Amino acid sequence: MRSLIELLIALAISALFFVLLGFALPSKGMIERHIEIERPAIHVYDMVNSTRRFSAWQPWTYKDPDAAIEFSELQDGEGSKAYWTSTVLGNGSQEIISGGELEKLVRLKMDLGKRKGISSIKIDPLDVGVKVSMTFETEFNGLLERYRGLYLDTEQGDKLNLGLASLKATLENSPYAADYAEAGVQERMVAPTSALQLTSTAKGYSGQPLNVPRDRQVAIESIEKIIAANNLTAQAPQFLEISRDPINYVVVFETTIPVDKTDGVKLSDDVKAITTAGGNYLVAKHLGIRDNWHLPGQTKDKILAFAAVHDVRLAPFESGRKTYAEYLSPAGTPEAQFETNVYVPAE
Secondary structure, eight states: OHHHHHHHHHHHHHHHHHHHHHHHSOSEEEEEEEEEESSOHHHHHHHHTBGGGHHHHOOTTTTOTTOEEEEOSOOBSTTOEEEEEOTTTOOEEEEEEEOOSTTTEEEEEEEOSSOEEEEEEEEEEOSSSEEEEEEEEEEOOSHHHHHHGGGHHHHHHHHHHHHHHHHHHHHHTSSOOOOOTTTTOEEEEEOOOEEEEEEEEEETTSSSOOOHHHHHHHHHHHHHHHHHHTTOOBOSOOEEEEEEETTTTEEEEEEEEEBSOOTTOOOOTTEEEEEOOOEEEEEEEEESOTTOTTSTTSHHHHHHHHHHHHTOOBOOGGGOOOOEEEEOSOTTOOGGGOEEEEEEEBO
16 A cells, blocks of 8 residues: 555656646747758749749648648738648648748748748858758647657758758759849730831841941831821830841841731831730840840840749740830930830740
């Protein structure tokens, strides 16, 4: 009998010690992981600040590739959300609750079933690329949760490492590394419209140097004469398509001005009535020399980098839709101040 009483006392003391020790443990926990990525900060920021790229890097459902994932209608920035249902992982969700400072911080609200918390992704510039820090913070509600918190690093640490490694691989495997932060790239749906177009051809090897602004202005003046003669109204800023034939040293300029109508319009021999190609485009603003956006490191490369980060597919060449530049500044504007919108067709 005495032995039984001593055993009960020992168990009571152990239980009391277990309870007291449990409440002495932290009520909150945080773990953190880091990685360096050789890409501009905007690439990382846009990737993690969008649910549309969720599957490209997130680590929360990697154990079940068959998990059913749904997304909110809003896919970018604060309020965008991804939900998953899995027989292996259970149900969970990820919601972007704050974009923080542009290119610096994104915060995610995580519901992992048995574990809920906040994941923060911080982006710090380096001499080459950025340092990305990913944290997971959670509260331990109840005695048993505090004991489980002792294993938080084991439970979530590998997931953070996997997420960062996937993020690095996805971004660095893309050949497009241009920093598009200042280009203002956006997707835009363009409606087909009636227009007048003049095609000009220049020989790249001729004695007269190539002069895009001059040839463009000549074409515009020719089209504007027809607009005036037919009492038409120009509907939007004019734009220009440039194509090159390197074998024959030929450069072709197609200058186009949208108008209110083309039916019954009297045209000159060199101007034709067309319907412009509509559809989805990636658009970015270019400031400066108007024939420079196609060069490496310039605006078109920034658009290509944006498309790679946002997983936007460009329209194939066979679609017949072309890249073109929309001229926004009036004639006589200095080259350094001339504004152009560059359009690249997307699916």
